[in-house]
Amino acid sequence: xxxxxxxxxxxxxxxxxxxxxxxxxxxxxxxxxxxxxxxxxxxxxxxxxxxxxxxxxxxxxxxxxxxxxxxxxxxxxxxxxxxxxxxxxxxxxxxxxxxxxxxxxxxxxxxxxxxxxxxxxxxxxxxxxxxxxxxxxxxxxxxxxxxxxxxxxxxxxxxxxxxxxxxxxxxxxxxxxxxx
Amino acid sequence: xxxxxxxxxxxxxxxxxxxxxxxxxxxxxxxxxxxxxxxxxxxxxxxxxxxxxxxxxxxxxxxxxxxxxxxxxxxxxxxxxxxxxxxxxxxxxxxxxxxxxxxxxxxxxxxxxxxxxxxxxxxxxxxxxxxxxxxxxxxxxxxxxxxxxx
Numbered sequence: 502x503x504x505x506x507x508x509x510x511x512x513x514x515x516x517x518x519x520x521x522x523x524x525x526x527x528x529x530x531x532x533x534x535x536x537x538x539x540x541x542x543x544x545x546x547x548x549x550x551x552x553x554x555x556x557x558x559x560x561x562x563x564x565x566x567x568x569x570x571x572x573x574x575x576x577x578x579x580x581x582x583x584x585x586x587x588x589x590x591x592x593x594x595x596x597x598x599x600x601x602x603x604x605x606x607x608x609x610x611x612x613x614x615x616x617x618x619x620x621x622x623x624x625x626x627x628x629x630x631x632x633x634x635x636x637x638x639x640x641x642x643x644x645x646x647x648x649x650x651x652x653x654x655x656x657x658x659x660x661x662x663x664x665x666x667x668x669x670x671x672x673x674x675x676x677x678x679x680x681x
Numbered sequence: 682x683x684x685x686x687x688x689x690x691x692x693x694x695x696x697x698x699x700x701x702x703x704x705x706x707x708x709x710x711x712x713x714x715x716x717x718x719x720x721x722x723x724x725x726x727x728x729x730x731x732x733x734x735x736x737x738x739x740x741x742x743x744x745x746x747x748x749x750x751x752x753x754x755x756x757x758x759x760x761x762x763x764x765x766x767x768x769x770x771x772x773x774x775x776x777x778x779x780x781x782x783x784x785x786x787x788x789x790x791x792x793x794x795x796x797x798x799x800x801x802x803x804x805x806x807x808x809x810x811x812x813x814x815x816x817x818x819x820x821x822x823x824x825x826x827x828x829x830x831x
Contacts, residue, residue, distance in 0.1 A: 513757075516754065523750050527745065527749060531742050531745060541742060544740065549752055553752065624733050668689075678729060
């Protein structure tokens with residue numbers, strides 16, 4: 502079944518069509534969210550929320566305007582940005598409890614991995630330290646395989662702005678790599 | 682003419698794999714790479730970054746698929762207008778199989794009505810004939826049937 506047929510079925514309340522879409526797109530969405538947020542727990546929450554939004558807003562998807570994967574990544578990206586904003590506000594309110602919890606979760610995630618991948622860990626930390634727009638641009642183009650035009654559409658910026666964000670992200674990461 | 686800045690931009694936009702560079706620029710890039718050590722170092726650092734990015738571990742989220750698939754979804758409630766539209770113009774299901782042949786069968790009928798409404802096809806109806814029929818009906822109503830022998 503094509504994306505359009507699946508989405509039409511989702512609009513009519515067909516849960517098996519919903520499950521087929523989840524099977525098809527979850528991996529890409531979860532990888533993107535993980536790279537954006539850096540921990541499993543929040544990644545899972547974002548993924549659940551993304552597909553819940555797909556179910557609720559299925560009728561709003563316009564196949565002539567964007568591919569389903571582009572639309573889903575736009576939802577996931579908006580949720581990640583909201584999460585990061587909320588998270589930043591929480592920090593300014595000095596609610597350190599959740600921050601400690603998130604950090605702890607992140608540490609657990611890091612320790613779970615092979616310590617031999619030290620360079621990767623440092624690179625991951627450098628990626629997480631990038632501004633959201635640079636990180637998002639890099640993740641969408643490098644990992645998710647979107648073209649610059651598609652990634653710009655997901656981020657709601659011009660292609661030039663996206664390319665500039667990628668350039669800055671790569672420059673920062675190359676500097677980090679040269680220090681490792 | 683390719684230079685360092687243009688080449689750096691090309692690496693940022695198209696990546697470090699020369700196969701993904703625009704074919705019309707590939708030759709000038711190769712010439713620049715042959716002529717400058719600085720450019721070669723830039724390419725090497727981009728290649729290293731891409732290699733490291735590709736080696737980043739992928740998270741294990743084994744239970745996530747089941748969680749997302751079976752999360753409680755809100756029930757869909759169609760408005761009466763949506764239900765009416767679905768009934769009138771179904772997009773799927775058994776009714777769609779009947780609906781399309783019905784529409785196909787009705788099309789010549791509609792076409793005929795429209796055509797007949799606009800074209801007379803040589804059949805002329807005089808307005809005075811219609812008036813005559815009214816008079817005829819009036820005379821029939823006044824006729825005396827008592828003399829008729831059945």
